Amino acid sequence: MASISLQNIVKEYGSGAKAVPVIHNLNAQIHDGEFVVIVGPSGCGKSTLLRMVAGLEEITGGTIAIGDRVVNDLEPAERDIAMVFQNYALYPHMSVFDNMAYGLKIAKVPLEDIKQRVDKAAGILELGHLLQRKPRELSGGQRQRVAMGRAIVRQPQVFLFDEPLSNLDAKLRAQTRLEIQKLHRELGITSLFVTHDQVEAMTLAQRMIVMNGGVMEQFGTPEEVYNRPASTFVASFIGSxxxxxxxxxxxxxxxxxxxxxxxxxxxxxxxxxxxxxxxxxxxxxxxxxxxxxxxxxxxxxxxxxxxxxxxxxxxxxxxxxxxxxxxxxxxxxx
CATH class of the missing domain: 2.40.50.140 (Nucleic acid-binding proteins)
Known part of the structure; x- marks a missing residue:
């Protein structure tokens, strides 16, 4: 596990006079083992920020560190992170077991270790009875749990979630939120979770970053953000x-x-x-x-x-x- 340090982060598309800023000088320290939610409306820069931590987007300025390593110039595979996306991105021809094990096989992890890791993750996510099924035989919530299981078996320092519940109906979203909370309690891995849904943010976060137009409006616990909003934007966005x-x-x-x-x-x-x-x-x-x-x-x-x-x-x-x-x-x- 590791902390995440974001120092003076700037992201611009284009260059010179035509440069379009999307992240404005953002600073945040995420503690080792903390679950932090990045929340805000569409186009506020939350997914861009997550993708910069993952190494899928280049940063224009500033420093990103995971643990004691500056990762600005590291490829995603070198950052020791695992990412769960909005779409499940499962291989349709593979079983649940093979989907969860695929990354470990590519990394040439011994087969016995692979089985132990997959079995442990399947137990946490209640997927043990589904390991031989194909993705088409699963519900949306089960597919998302498989995607989370694929991330768990990697045993990364950091989990990155990019709106993973958006494709689920309301009942499944509520159920999967509880599963993610349970998962974090059991594993304690530093996590960044992006959502536009303020209910998800309030229920999942230990602390939350509220974004607006590429600016971090507030960074605090759900109680702090709700009870003492730092701006009218936060006051109007958080709360229903x-x-x-x-x-x-x-x-x-x-x-x-x-x-x-x-x-x-x-x-x-x-x-x-x-x-x-x-x-x-x-x-x-x-x-x-x-x-x-x-x-x-x-x-x-x-x-x-x-x-x-x-x-x-x-x-x-x-x-x-x-x-x-x-x-x-x-x-x-x-």
Whole structure:
């Protein structure tokens, strides 16, 4: 296992005046054995960053180190990493066992060692009864587990996951997230996991890098990112529904944006006067979408409470200590 050091990382496509920057001077230290998720919208640079760590993309500037080795000029095969992609990339004519063992055979690992490694990985991933099947005989979730097993048997210093759950349905994604958490607990291998899904990021990460337009907006634990977002972008991207961001609210100073999470607004007999637009019932909770003057906001209420109806005027107030203030010009937290 090994730490990952990203120092002043820059990536540009093209050169000179026509160069297009996609990663802007990024710095991050990932600890030995840590599971870090890189999250952000499409086109923010998260997969490009992962591919630079893997050696599949050249870096324009900066230093990438895995453990005590600078790997800028090393080929992917020399970096002691294993990568799991969005598409499973399994050989259709090979059995599950042979797919998992293929890289070890190419590396001329002794057959007995190969069998031990594959059997151990299959046991961790509950694939033991599927080792003789072909990929076409497997479900999507099973194929993804085979792809993870192929990475495990390599016994690398670092796992790199590039949106590995995107092709799975919602139920399988949730199940596979649990399997990945279990896998990390058992193996403890340093992992970088890329996703656009903030739910995946919040549930998997020990720490998370939130990317926006090639810039690292925040690097922290899920609790830090959710409870103290560093910018309006982070506040609006992390959380479902996202944080309410108000440019006009009672008591708001000029040049500021006020943030409040939907669950931190409570019904009251006085306070902010709101008018209901719509109400969504989501089982144990309700989402009330309302207007505060010209601003729109959302409240998350327990379904056991009597919710106001569409068109109704009601009052709500922020819970104490739950307001966030941002600079209106820069979007940064104050």
């Amino acid at each position: 529904p996202p944080m309410n961001l108000l440019k006009q609210a009672p008591g708001l100073a000029a040049g500021q944006i006020l943030g409040i999470r939907p669950e931190h607004l409570e019904l009251s007999s006085a306070g902010w006067e709101l008018k209901v637009d719509t109400v969504e019932l989501l089982g144990a909770e309700r989402l009330v979408h309302a207007h505060l003057g010209t601003e729109t906001l959302t409240l998350r209420l327990d379904a056991s409470l009597a919710a106001p109806a569409a068109g109704q005027i009601f009052y709500a107030r922020p819970k104490e200590g739950c307001l966030h203030h941002f600079n209106a010009e820069t979007g940064k937290r104050l």
